[in-house]
Amino acid sequence: MSILQIKDLTFSYHKDNVLEDINLNVEEKDFIAIIGPNGGGKSTLLKLILGINDIQNGSINISESIGYVPQNTNINTSFPIKVIEVVVMGHINEKRPLFGYSKNEISCAMDALKQVSMEDYANHRIGSLSGGQRQRIMIARALCAHPKILLLDEPTSSIDVEGQKQIYDLLKELNKSITIIVVSHDISVILGFASKVAHINKTLTFHDTHLSKEFNTQDEHFCEVELLQMLNKKSIKNCEC
Ligand SMILES: Nc1ncnc2c1ncn2[C@@H]1O[C@H](COP(=O)(O)OP(=O)(O)O)[C@@H](O)[C@H]1O
Ligand SMILES: [Mg+2]
Numbered sequence: 001m002s003i004l005q006i007k008d009l010t011f012s013y014h015k016d017n018v019l020e021d022i023n024l025n026v027e028e029k030d031f032i033a034i035i036g037p038n039g040g041g042k043s044t045l046l047k048l049i050l051g052i053n054d055i056q057n058g059s060i061n062i063s064e065s066i067g068y069v070p071q072n073t074n075i076n077t078s079f080p081i082k083v084i085e086v087v088v089m090g091h092i093n094e095k096r097p098l099f100g101y102s103k104n105e106i107s108c109a110m111d112a113l114k115q116v117s118m119e120d121y122a123n124h125r126i127g128s129l130s131g132g133q134r135q136r137i138m139i140a141r142a143l144c145a146h147p148k149i150l151l152l153d154e155p156t157s158s159i160d161v162e163g164q165k166q167i168y169d170l171l172k173e174l175n176k177s178i179t180i181i182v183v184s185h186d187i188s189v190i191l192g193f194a195s196k197v198a199h200i201n202k203t204l205t206f207h208d209t210h211l212s213k214e215f216n217t218q219d220e221h222f223c224e225v226e227l228l229q230m231l232n233k234k235s236i237k238n239c240e241c
Helices: 041-050 084-090 102-113 131-143 159-175 224-230
Strands: 002-012 019-027 030-035 057-062 065-070 149-153 178-184 197-203 203-208
Touching: 002 041, 002 131, 002 178, 019 041, 019 178, 019 197, 019 203, 030 041, 041 057, 041 065, 041 149, 041 178, 084 102, 084 131, 102 131, 131 149, 131 159, 149 159, 159 178
Parallel strands: 030 178, 030 197, 065 149, 149 178
Antiparallel strands: 002 019, 002 057, 197 203
């Protein structure tokens, strides 16, 4: 069942189009990797899905609730805030008051921490955690509102290889009940986990729904150009690897 449909989407911040004629269908329980070069429009696409950017041309239809883990959640690590306080903030929406969380909301935040195996850290300061642990907390924060679709924008960009794998293992587990859309630069890693891949560089260059087994290896490292060649599609000039 399709839960997110993007049709003929074109978007520009100023004059030039950043995204052009994007069409993408997301089915329930998909695990979609969005790859592509820097400046290719990946974050812009996520912001359009989230309604942070207004639609100009085309349409996006979403039938389920969305959670979001933004790119570069640079936090001031000396800011005195506890893990549980960060996670419970995931409940914030336009309708709820700014201060004071109900017992229910706090227990929900604890459940989200359990989902990412970080419940023992509830009362630790966020600044005392490793990059990978902090990213798990940001995922728990997004899970707080029980989303059916989880969007993540380069969730492992500043995390070591082992930490990356742990995050993707976690996403794979969450994918049993949640649709995952993840923007990633870690092509060789993400392809071991994703069920679909979409390459975006202004246009959607390809959208492959059947990742072949040869990509499902975490031992080999290959770049976008190689990936595209392996898929027998036209090659991309800006390889970033
Ligand atoms: N808020 C903004 N205002 C103007 N231009 C922007 C803004 N955000 C992104 N851009 C531009 O849009 C293009 C796509 O950016 P982005 O969606 O962040 O790409 P990606 O996430 O693939 O790296 C880039 O050229 C970027 O400079
Ligand atoms: Mg981006």
